[in-house]
Amino acid sequence: MRRTLSIGGALLVAVALSAGCGGGQDDAATLTIWQTYNDEEYPVFKEIVESFKVAHPDITIDVIRLPFAGAEPKIQTALTTRTEPDIARVDVSFLAKLAGKNALLDLGPYVSSEFRDEILPVALSSCYYEDTLWGLPDQTNGLCLFYNREHFRAAGLDPERPPATWDELISYGKKLTNRDEGVFGIGLSNSLWWTLPFFYTHGAQFLSDDGTRCVLNSPEGVAAFQLKVDLHQRYSIEGGAWRAGGIVHDLGFQNGRYSMILNGPWAVESLKRTGIDFGVGLIPAGPAGTATNVGGNNLVVFRNTGQPELASEFLRFVASEETQRMWASRLGQIPVNVKASDAITSKEHPYLAVFVEQMKTAIPRPQVMGYPEIENLMNPEMQAALDGTKSVEAALNSAAAEIDKLLAGD
């Protein structure tokens, strides 16, 4: 994996060098799109493409499907030989990398400020890198609290009332945990992204305002992570889902080992199919209220495209109110266009309405090129604190010091 990363880096340098030469295809009537939609999304996306073609009857649009896992190296390789598509759908963390290495088209001239105002601010902010707009979101998500209503009833808790604060979560957790049967109140993943709701609800920031230092080891950050550690060590209501070889959180939720987990909107449809009676609530509030993290995917246009106008028009079309309304109601996803949010009523989409509400207090993660590397530095330190080999403060301090070095070297 590390090897793949460093080679990816080398490839991107090559892109940066070649990107200056300009050029591109002359084929004026073809747009190629590389995307990673799943089987439910793919047919809907094709419909969107068809309706875009209604206004542009002369053009051809090639939609190519890639597995999510291999999309990054494939795009990087294509960039070195200028065989990249016009448009690609990329993860939010990959956008910064592509933008930083000068592979993308600056969308500034193509997206009006009126249109930007229509886009959910947290989703739009993931498309910026160094104050320039490099993409438009097609999908956004964040974590919420999933809970098993059956377990709630059995423990004498109100199945319509998920814990509103972390303190409440602890007292619920004590009632839900049954160690003899291997059932725990909550199961939590370790990685930084999955821990961000803890940090954000405590008001801890990720990077300093100038983006040069990691400040997760602030008193707020320490308190936030101490809570996560305490859920496992002190209150014994967390089942060790973060452990290597432990039951991962979504699996444990499915087979009734964990009564509560954090998860995103993508899990709703599949959980419904398993027949579990579950509810979704906001992330429990900490000293700074409720808050969540932001993930998702963005559409980007590559700078070597022959049709910057057409390609960016397609991006605007996908993020438009009309398309997003259709997309959200058909697939149960959070609309990236705020004007389409009213399509999500809590009557028709009880789960999704919670996510739409939660996204109002979502905090975007800072766009830095080395986000995956930051995760790599952070995760083992957090793991050490969780299993008790390091104190929370020591773990966060050494992680922050390493991340500072990484940021300085960028």
Add this chain to the structure above:
Amino acid sequence: MVRTRAAVLRRTLLYTGLTVAAIVVLFPFFWMVVTAFKEPGQAFSQEIFPSDPTLENFRRVLTDYGFARYFVNSVVVASSAALFATFFATMAGYVFAKKEFVGKDKVFGFLLASLMIPGMMYVVPQFAIINWLGWMNSYKAMIIPHLANVFGLFLMRQYMMTIPSELLEAAKIDGAGEWQVFRTIMVPLSIPIIATLFLLTFQFHWNNFLWQLIVTNVERLYTVPVGLAMFKSAHEELYTLKMAGSCISVLPIAALFFFAQRYFIEGMTMGALKG
């Protein structure tokens, strides 16, 4: 043979330990196979064997999710690549083991040195050439770049050097041509290592994910690993189908291993052989 008590005890302990280890190693495979036969909702049920085994999962991945097509692609690509790569490596191994020509050692050293470069480094230049040739989205692109196999050449050469040159000389005295010597003496005597190399290259090409993904843009050319990766990211929760897909991807390798275990194991120790 008189067995002492201690020897019996040692044996019992050894076999117990090995049995436990085998169970630990095989359990995931066992789970994969069993889950592939379960009803979708039963993936995490307590029962070990499905009470109502079904082939529905296999039918769905093969037809609805296109694995039949991916499987054919994988078979075509892996077997033809393995076949040709083994053939070329055998011929080249013969030349480097038994022939003399100017700069032979230097050329061989140069080729060996290329083994030091991680395979990932070749991806971009190879892709650039494929693209320049206009071979994108073709079986050619998926097979041809990997036909020259230095590791295979090395393996063949080391093995062939142990075949006595006297045999070749005797054949030549009897009037055998170069091709005849190769075909009637070198190949039959090298069958174990040829089989080993075929299996290793087949396995490599069967599992190759990144290259096949990079040179193809159309689903009809995707191979099993690419299809499986696409399926995995699209359906996090469909465990029974995922396991059926995984079974299909493991099947040929497991079958090959079952019938040709000996050669796999020889392949592992062959490197230790002194040339």
